[in-house]
Amino acid sequence: xxxxxxxxxxxxxxxxxxxxxxxxxxxxxxxxxxxxxxxxxxxxxxxxxxxxxxxxxxxxxxxxxxxxxxxxxxxxxxxxxxxxxxxxxxxxxxxxxxxxxxxxxxxxxxxxxxxxxxxxxxxxxxxxxxxxxxxxxxxxxxxxxxxxxxxxxxxxxxxxxxxxxxxxxxxxxxxxxxxxxxxxxxxxxxxxxxxxxxxxxxxxxxxxxxxxxxxxxxxxxxxxxxxxxxxxxxxxxxxxxxxxxxxxxxx
Numbered sequence: 001x002x003x004x005x006x007x008x009x010x011x012x013x014x015x016x017x018x019x020x021x022x023x024x025x026x027x028x029x030x031x032x033x034x035x036x037x038x039x040x041x042x043x044x045x046x047x048x049x050x051x052x053x054x055x056x057x058x059x060x061x062x063x064x065x066x067x068x069x070x071x072x073x074x075x076x077x078x079x080x081x082x083x084x085x086x087x088x089x090x091x092x093x094x095x096x097x098x099x100x101x102x103x104x105x106x107x108x109x110x111x112x113x114x115x116x117x118x119x120x121x122x123x124x125x126x127x128x129x130x131x132x133x134x135x136x137x138x139x140x141x142x143x144x145x146x147x148x149x150x151x152x153x154x155x156x157x158x159x160x161x162x163x164x165x166x167x168x169x170x171x172x173x174x175x176x177x178x179x180x181x182x183x184x185x186x187x188x189x190x191x192x193x194x195x196x197x198x199x200x201x202x203x204x205x206x207x208x209x210x211x212x213x214x215x216x217x218x219x220x221x222x223x224x225x226x227x228x229x230x231x232x233x234x235x236x237x238x239x240x241x242x243x244x245x246x247x248x249x250x251x
Contacts, residue, residue, distance in 0.1 A: 096242030
């Protein structure tokens with residue numbers, strides 16, 4: 001407890017009383033942290049634009065034992081992504097990512113892998129703003145994987161045989177992947193193309209995945225969107241509020 005300095009991504013903020021804000025951030029060293037930014041709503045606030053969603057910052061805060069809310073002392077912008085504000089789909093994607101983090105990441109539980117993944121996805125979105133859906137699928141798959149809700153994509157859960165590159169598979173009600181011989185036609189069938197894309201997500205950076213997705217077939221993009229939506233809905237026991245396929249004719 002005491003003063004903490006950490007890199008962080010601002011997820012969202014909302015008003016508190018007349019002059020203050022509650023700020024929710026994903027930090028590198030402490031996971032999801034909620035804090036009070038005193039005076040943040042004043043015209044000449046010291047925070048300026050540092051509390052805008054998905055701004056990368058250095059966060060300095062005071063944490064008192066037994067209290068969920070920390071007290072923000074200083075916020076310094078490391079990198080802002082204001083240009084994304086002109087891209088409606090990108091804005092919706094960032095809002096959705098914030099929702100996923102808050103759903104899957106418990107407060108004050110360090111998760112550096114989640115932080116690094118989120119940071120890389122925002123950077124990829126800024127570099128490839130025309131590949132919003134690819135960046136979103138990457139974020140979803142890795143969020144599910146880090147939370148323990150992504151099935152093993154390498155082998156059939158029943159016979160343990162390694163699945164071939166061009167082989168389809170079926171996900172059963174127990175959320176395990178089965179080959180055609182073991183599935184008994186029960187569950188949702190996943191195409192070989194969707195399986196390839198999910199495996200690729202686990203091997204490469206979000207920027208490389210976004211670039212590799214250029215020219216991908218619309219049907220393949222839609223199927224992967226449906227797969228991630230169902231996996232997230234099963235994990236949360238409800239449909240994710242901000243989910244969208246984020247696919248346009250220009251992708």
